[in-house]
Amino acid sequence: MDMKFYWVDVFASAPLEGNPLSVVLDADALDEATMKRIAGEFNQAETTFILKPTRPGATYRLRSFTAPGTEVFGAGHNALGAWWLLAAGGFVQPGKDGGTRTTFQQEIGDEVLPVDVTYDAGKVQRIVMKHSVPAFGATLIETRALAEALGIEDDDIDVRRLPPQVVSTGAGHFLVPLRERRIVDRVRPDSEKLRSVLRQVGGEGCYVFALDPVDSTSTAYARFFNPTAGIVEDSATGTAAGPLAAQLVARTIVADGSVVIIEQGYAMGRPSKLEISVKGTDVRLAGRGVIAAEGVLHL
Structure with missing residues (x-):
């Protein structure tokens, strides 16, 4: 099978800056062992796989692995980069009310956490993600x-x-x-x-x-x-x-x-x-x- 992937430079305003992240779309057909092998192939600090959610209210489920195959959790560059791709790539759409901010929900590990995407004239400007309670x-x-x-x-x-x-x-x-x-x-x-x-x-x-x-x-x-x-x-x-x-x-x-x-x-x-x-x-x-x-x- 063929699967689309992207590289996103996170916390950056231009290519080749910030923290690079590999993102694989529509990854539901992949088992965990294959996800780990793909993360090793990309050899980035982390690779994020975007899947259908398993918890109520979630828009997408994210799973992230390091190059050696360790799964990592928490909403960091692994999640922010994935949501930048989803929003900037048009895989999620701004709210129908025409507002500048749209809230989505991401499933990471055992939690579902909100993600706010800010748009200006339909273009993504900023992403804000809620973290777990300290x-x-x-x-x-x-x-x-x-x-x-x-x-x-x-x-x-x-x-x-x-x-x-x-x-x-x-x-x-x-x-x-x-x-x-x-x-x-x-x-x-x-x-x-x-x-x-x-x-x-x-x-x-x-x-x-x-x-x-x-x-x-x-x-x-x-x-x-x-x-x-x-x-x-x-x-x-x-x-x-x-x-x-x-x-x-x-x-x-x-x-x-x-x-x-x-x-x-x-x-x-x-x-x-x-x-x-x-x-x-x-x-x-x-x-x-x-x-x-x-x-x-x-x-």
């Missing part, structure tokens, strides 16, 4: 092994301001505060050692960050590593940006009701800015994308 997990007190796993000094970790902590808004990532941006750029993880630390705290990936971003209008500067899913480094990680924004609000570093801008991907030459709004337990990720390529899978 869940705050384990914190790490003794950081020597963590520093060694990241290739930095123990006192580079800014425990005076924030504890390293696992936080989830759909996926539980380990948030590690560093003293300054140059230390974030200096991180060189040892995958096996970092995997051991993540197992200890119950985290999926590791989001290192500092609160001195490049742009003064941003909030944080970050990098993401996920050896548990075979991701060496990711250039824009919505499922980690959501937890970080939630933690900054919970710890009163950022006021409740704020919009948090997180810079990521600069160290990889693919700079991205992720926008997250937090009001109470309501966390939403916003962004846009570009359809950079398309083709046909012959299976």
